Amino acid sequence: MEWTVRFDPPSPETLNRAVGLVVSACRTAFAGNLECVTLEGSAVKGDFLRGYSDLDFHIFVKPKAMDGERAPKVEEAIRFQKAFGAVNPEDYGASQFQIYFINSEKYPSDWVPPIEGTYRVSWGSLPPAAKEADDLAYIRAARKSLSEVEGDHKKLVERFVDKPDSRVPGVVRLLGATLKNHMYSVSVLLTGKPKTAFNLRLDEMIPIVEEGVRSKGHFSAFYERVSNWNHVEGGGDYARETFTEGIAALGEIVHWRRN
Numbered sequence: 001m002e003w004t005v006r007f008d009p010p011s012p013e014t015l016n017r018a019v020g021l022v023v024s025a026c027r028t029a030f031a032g033n034l035e036c037v038t039l040e041g042s043a044v045k046g047d048f049l050r051g052y053s054d055l056d057f058h059i060f061v062k063p064k065a066m067d068g069e070r071a072p073k074v075e076e077a078i079r080f081q082k083a084f085g086a087v088n089p090e091d092y093g094a095s096q097f098q099i100y101f102i103n104s105e106k107y108p109s110d111w112v113p114p115i116e117g118t119y120r121v122s123w124g125s126l127p128p129a130a131k132e133a134d135d136l137a138y139i140r141a142a143r144k145s146l147s148e149v150e151g152d153h154k155k156l157v158e159r160f161v162d163k164p165d166s167r168v169p170g171v172v173r174l175l176g177a178t179l180k181n182h183m184y185s186v187s188v189l190l191t192g193k194p195k196t197a198f199n200l201r202l203d204e205m206i207p208i209v210e211e212g213v214r215s216k217g218h219f220s221a222f223y224e225r226v227s228n229w230n231h232v233e234g235g236g237d238y239a240r241e242t243f244t245e246g247i248a249a250l251g252e253i254v255h256w257r258r259n
Helices: 012-033 074-084 135-146 149-161 165-191 202-212 218-226 229-233 236-258
Strands: 034-040 055-061 097-103 119-124
Touching: 012 034, 012 055, 012 074, 012 097, 012 119, 055 119, 135 165, 149 165, 149 236, 165 202, 165 218, 165 229, 165 236, 202 218, 218 229, 218 236, 229 236
Parallel strands: 055 097
Antiparallel strands: 034 055, 034 119
16 A cells, blocks of 8 residues: 655754753753653654654653652642743644653653663663663563553544544544554564564554554554644544544554454
8 A cells, every 4th residue: 555654853953952942941940850851752763743743751850859750749840840831842843742750760660661762862861760671571561551452442432522623633643642652562562572663663663563463554544644734633524534544543453452
């Protein structure tokens, strides 16, 4: 099947400005408690879809400034938001800045550590708690993630059904993020090589997943459509048809896992 996903990552200069803003806000909010800032995902690997993709950051902070594994204490959270709140993600071609704050001494128990090649250290040094795990840990995590795929499929349909046209693009974006996460899990199990699988770009992963789950082409159709994000944002039939392709792709993973 002929298909084209139109990747359009921010220019190096634009990306550097985005990183600089995040680092500056982090240093203002956390001062000496800041340990590391990493840029994650599509902006690193190059499969960024303008208007649709997020700019993803992981911020590692010393425990004294954190309230648990992923929430900064209230004072620090307010300082960060004040320093960062005027940023407009659209100026950087992104749907949003997705910023996670992580206790530098206790990596979240329901996550697996990042794999080299999927992130870039923008400031500081990656703490020992985020040390890359062995293959078996990523394989177990993939199996656990896929145990939730049927529930995710139902929840997304529930979110979609009562939305006015103007709200459908938001559900499409959530569907795309959920689908991509499950695609990585499928790729891990199909290849048996998690560190290779997580470094795949979207255009490299789609053929592997479509062949593995015997897809009718719904994955490639969905991501081709969301790469024309301005059409999805227009709502109406284009957004509904995009949702249809994505939910069908997620359904193919459900069927593959059952069988």
